[in-house]
Amino acid sequence: MDTPFYHIPYFPAFDRMTPENATAAFEKLLPEARAAVDGLEKKFSPSWSGLVRPLHEACHPLFDAWNILNHMLSVMNSDAWRHAQEALQPDIVAFSLRVGQSRAFYDGYLALRAADQANPCLTPVQRRMLVKTIQGAEQAGVGLAQPQQSRFNAIQLELAQLSTTFRNNVLDATRAFALVLRTRAEADGLPPALLAVAAQAAREAGEAQATPEGGPWRITLDSAVYVPFMMHSRNRTARESVYRAYVARASSGAIDNTPNIERSLALRRELAQLLGYGTYADLSLSTKTAQTVAAVDSLIAQLAEASRDAGHREADALLAFANRLGFAEKTLQPWDIAFWSERQREALYDYSDEELSRYFLFPRVLEGLFGLAQRLFGIVITPADGEAPVWHPDVRFFRVSDSDGTPRACFYLDPYSRPATKSGGAWMNDFRTRERCADGSLKLPMALLVCNQSVPVNGAPPVMRFNEVNTLFHEFGHALQHMLTTVDEPSASGVNGIEWDAVEVASQFMENWCYDRATLKGLSRHAETGAELPDALFDKIVAAKNYRAATGMLRQLFFAATDMDLYARYPRAEWPDPDAVKRFNAAKLLPTPLLPEDRFLCSFSHIFSGAYAAGYYSYKWSEVLSADAFAAFEEAGLDNDAAVRSTGRRYRDTVLALGGGTNPADVFRQFRGRAPSIEALLRHSGLRTRAPSSQKK
């Protein structure tokens, strides 16, 4: 069949892919996959080579094509791609459920586990993946008898609907509010970029005469407007009404999320109990490295303890700063915080993002990043543009090999923003996973890094903003973990099979190098003068990173603790409703109180319509591990090249090599020789003034 989506070769023909030939391929791929799975279900033997591998192979051509189709949608979006994807989605979801909920396969996994227990026949990696597969099937309800299974499916369906309703209510509430400013005085303080966006919004709302210079300006709750407005508006009355609207989103009238919160919590409790767990938090944590509510509680308590006093000092310092600059009251209200923080930040670190970006030329940043990977991990990265088809002329292609020339992996880099056709944000996609095939041959991993850097215009040099440099390092960290894996089982190799609260370790680890003086100075040069990054500017970048670090930390801990309490301990007598849980944690953790009218739970989409229910703590959990991993390099001495190299090899052979094949907690212990500690994260955040005495420097 002549379509590039049908049984996609190692190098996909991205340059020939169209929505039409995708649709045509799925017309054959779907029935083929169904037939292969049906056939296997009737005659498999409960062994790794008789069940797990053949099932992977039966599904692979379909899932591979689906992955690539979604990739094309995210980088070359059009109505035609969207329609093709939407038309196929229900069939793909149904097929995945059918495989995941197969009683026959589940019984096969149990038989394989029993056989392995009686007479070990699996490798440790296979054993771990089998445990996860069985757990996944059980948590999909496969082991339930009737009528529990029907109830389970009904709960899943209702939760999916609640999640959509919750998200739509937040969107509708965000759109429903607008404050129109009509005079220059009312718009005092707003930067030109925000005036332009707000005038545009006014024109779209029917005020055709609106201009960036003369208004009117429409202020909305969309984060691209809300965030800069709260930072820059000198109109305190306007800030107050916008703030009040923001924290009350989706909390009243026809789009009130209050009943949806209560219902979601109750359904998740019931779901967990059907599956034999005490609470939804127990169910969620059973697939994560933290494992227990007590472990999460302990992390939150330790970080809170270390940040509380600093948080109060930051609040006092901000009030004193505002008072010195003419703020006459004794308390900053919630709508004053962002405004005065921004003024204080400007006063403390007087450099602009614009000025800093002159030092980061894209080709040189890339060279510096690859040089760092070469130094740390002993790999060589070579440009190989033209050796593999690409979907857009901006896309680059690279090969990765060991220092002796042995090929290890390859990757694409799609660096620039294309607002009309490419999704926002940045991500890493795994096109190919390392796999030892049945004939003994080895399939090498292939990764994709997508960024949305600013595009150089009119022959200007391709400079990057500092946060774009950070993002590139972050995504490259994910890609390194995917590419330097040594695991041969596709379900556990690279970034596959890693627990949710540990997937951001390898990526955040790389970000640390953006704050390493030698690394950053090595990859920077002024675009016009060629001058190197001044030490004073580097010091400001590091200091600015930690500006109000305790306040930021406490806010994240407040979210994490509220999430955990709602799914582990609610309801109880002293908490009549979910809002009481929020107030309890706010009083315990936040340096400045919330408004009594604050209803932020009604827009807390992460835990009510995202994947973070009883999992918000994952952000901090990963950050503790990545900071502590970087501390191993600091202890070895960042200016001791031999020590950095040997620590880098150890990191490559543990964190990067073992991927999802070994529990991340064990992998960390192999790298570090001990369990993780929060000290490095606190020190990097400026919340510990000195390194503790147990460390060398």
Ligand SMILES: [Zn+2]
């Ligand atoms: Zn990431």
